[in-house]
Amino acid sequence: MIKIYPQFDDQDLFIRLFHKGVKAQWTVSDVEWEQPLWLNPDEAQALAHMLTPVYLGEQSAMIGASVVLPQMALAGETTSQIYLSSFLMDEARHFEVLTRLYRRLEADPLNVRQMPAMLRYHNRLRKGDRIDWVWGILISDIFAKNFYQIFFKAQPEALFGRLSGKILQDESRHQAFAETYLKRALPHLPPERVHALALMRDELLDIMDDMYRHLVDDAARLNIDGRAFLDNLRAEIEKKARRIGLDQNPPGDGDGLRRIFQGIGDGIKSRAEDITSKFSALVQSSRCDGCFVTLLCQSRLITAAQCR
Ligand SMILES: [Fe+2]
Ligand SMILES: [Fe+2]
Structure with missing residues (x-):
């Protein structure tokens, strides 16, 4: 028998984060745009540049x-889909609010020609599947959080400091x-996939270094130590990597390489289905094999490729 409606558990973290997100919504019109900037024109220009990434x-x-989101639907990860809907709304709001902030700063963001590394960064984020994307977004969110925190702590009464405080609340849910x-997800990935996630982190961090080499002068104008910012960021991302199960074995102890070679050896046997089924089983409470959209994704009208 087809189950049309999945069961949602109010105690499920993703559902709780969704509820929190829905209750915490605000819009550009809730911001008091007349708050002082506490920046001279030169500093406003520097902020406009530094804020670009x-x-x-x-x-x-x-x-x-x-x-x-459709990839999660295809995998039957219903609570993740629900959470991600609130995430999408949050990021849309941040995008809108920062667009409005640029008007208030009377300055423009850098364009891709001025800082080509931005394009490399965002192209890197688009590679891979939903697990790669969540990892890339976590790295980007940590970067954004650290940036907003500088202004929230240094200028809590100024416009951007206040805005940063509001955005930080959203980012903590993300x-x-x-x-x-x-x-x-990670315990169910083969070693070479885990290794690829570690490489992705290194690549993104290197591109961040590259981006901020272009912003050294702007950082100095705002009294920000760019090197210390990047070093702290790297340390925080390393810590997060260990918490999610990446880099459990420090490089050089031989275990990392052993895991990779072992994984390559095992690798060929229907890896993709294996990962999806094991990981999806883990989110069993959220799974909806029979929910309407999942059925649509599996139907002949909408192919799996279109759902990806
Ligand atoms: Fe955001
Ligand atoms: Fe975010």
């Missing part, structure tokens, strides 16, 4: 969520989801 990240997260999702 974060600004692009907000839009990229919004678009990425719309691509990943991190909670991503960390839990990855903690559940």
